[in-house]
Amino acid sequence: MSRENSLVDADWVEAHLNDPKVVLVEVDEDTTAYDKGHIPGAIKLNWKTDLQDPVKRDFVDQAGFEKLLSSRGIGNDDQVVLYGGNNNWFAAYAYWYFTLYSHANVRLLDGGRKKWELDSRELTTDEPAARPATTYSAKPARTDIRAFRDETIAAIGKQNLVDVRSPDEFAGRLLAPAHLPQEQSQRGGHIPTAKSIPWSKAANEDGTFKSDEDLRALYSEAGVDVSGSTDTIAYCRIGERSAHTWFALNEILELPHVKNYDGSWTEYGSLVGVPIETGD
């Protein structure tokens, strides 16, 4: 991957609004934004109800993913362009997820909804024309881009651990982003040896990603080995902001072996007996 193969800008999307092989998908945790106005032709995916397992803590499995995409009319050979609110957090999560199930052609709209709105580009409340159902076929979930708790614990002091939450969450003073109720994990703090590099440092104020040079400097100056010889695990609270950083590290900077730990702090901070550090 590279920036050219993983990101598209708003001009590109405008030029492809009527391209039948391009499927625009808005992904949000709360889809009321979509209902009030979305990019013309875009369909919506609800991060919680469409992409998460309704019972256990996990995302939908391969069969569930196939069923979802088939019903929404997304084919294996379609180019999927994802965007969303919250600076593309959930769209980046969905990107990671499409990659996990090996969708061949997926892109993220650089800057997401925010950049689109700040540019005063067209939004509509018109429902998109229904796409005919497909028979989508996903591959088994990749395990090389997803970290689980045991390998995260084993990575302490050995791999790049990148904590992408805000400094207050890293220090243990807050348990969740400051626009959400302060509840979640049992304990506050961070995984020992993790470097604090808030996801927001990878983005400009309008939500677009910083340049390759700026990104490389950002991570290396914070103590992350970006030479390619060290494996990397990124985490946040529930895996959505760290999907954004995973995108920067894996897709834009093309570091080898970058995993997103989607259990993240809500899992780690509730485990019995694991080491935790607090403070800045």
Added chain:
Amino acid sequence: MCGAPIGGTALQGLDINKEAVIVGRVTHDGANVSGAFVRLLDSTGEFTAEVVTDAEGIFRFTARDGAWTVRALAPGGLTGQSAAPDVAKGRINQADIQLG
């Protein structure tokens, strides 16, 4: 009205005794601005959270006691910010932003 206290439904679901609530209204030339992007910055200027203003131009955050800054960005290149230097639980901490 600019500077009017924010209450009622804007604070629904929040316990001001449990969480340090920061609310505010974004205005431009006296009019409420809905759909503005408002970021909460900590005392070092680091991004902590971001929300979008509602139909009345109101935003809200749940933070902790301390000094914060709120900064807004809206279409047309409009920006503005406001300091909330003494945020504390137990009261409504209001920081309105005028865009320019």
